[in-house]
Amino acid sequence: MGTLPRESDEREAAGAMSSIYLDNNATTRPSSQVVEAMLPYYREHFHNPSSPYPAAEAVADALRKARGQVARLFGAERADEVTFTSGGTESIQSAIGAAARAANGRTRILTSTVEHSAAKASARHLSEQGFEWVQIDVDREGRLDRDALFAALDERTALVSLMLANNETGVCTDLSGVGEACRSAGARFHLDAVQMPGKGALDVRALGADYASLAAHKFHGPKGVGALYVRSGAPFEALVVGGPQEAERRAGTENVPGAIGMGCAAETARMHGTDADALERMRGLRDRLETEILAAVPGANTNGASQPRVPNTTSITFPTVDADTLLMLLGEAGVAASAGSACDAKRRGPSPVLLAMGRSEEDATRTLRFSTSHETTESEIAGAVAAVRASIEALGSLD
């Protein structure tokens, strides 16, 4: 399987600010295939898919096709198990809210301590309304305490919400047996799969998920569109009401170009996520980046590298340099990385994920995340390593 079209000339012509983009867990560049697929739905096929004439029916057909493409990415049995949303956050909050509304006297919500803030904010909101929110710990390598999870999962549990891959460290949660345990306890299981497409296989059925969430912009699709999987038969009450769209799961005229773009991106992500060569190439570049940075900067450490990880992510704690300063110097050198979750970047403060992994506040504020894509090249990795070395030298932190 080939990599995504490089389009580097196109990007240079557009005067891309950061020539080495290593922040793909924050968002990815929409592929030109995706943009091309969307354009006709802005220009010619702008009709409302609910309208009663052939041009509108053609749009409804295209929406159906996109739903099927996204269903295949999820590994869903049926296309009608997929609802288009505005993104990962809405999908997650819809799923958690739906499970809570169907709790039927159950009062416990289980998450891990390293979930995305979208899931944590939903759980916190429910805890303010009388639910008991239990956060299961991870160890220093980001590994979930599965014994604690299974011990807390009982007849009081309404919902378990866990991520498949962590956005900051890339660590994959060991979910074996979680779906079955939820089913036998009568609890619902929501999977935050936002960081997985294109980086590994996704199979909501094999994992026993009742709900699962995706965001198109994390896998070379457009922003402002996501998808929620609701297993056929799982309870669901819409968060956004007021119209019959999306089988009454999400009211409002559909974001047709967004859904078309997501469908197109889903096809490529499904191929990449199951293509051993493409994944190996991705892992090789990430490993090279990690190894060379660790060799260039004595005292630098990885976070979660001993665990199964998605092949594009590395989290590195630097000795004595503040992440914001390093990011600024890297940015000036044309390298885009991040200090953790993009959503928390503006909130400041140390990463809750790293604190949950037992890192000190100081170490958490000295940590950078680099995340590649299938477009990343060897020479970009070499350029990034050189920029890290030069930045740290400039800060006087290398002997």
Ligand code: PLP
């Ligand atoms: N879940 C995870 C694991 C994420 O990484 C993100 C985004 O960073 C989200 C959920 C939220 O997705 P969005 O920002 O598209 O709403």
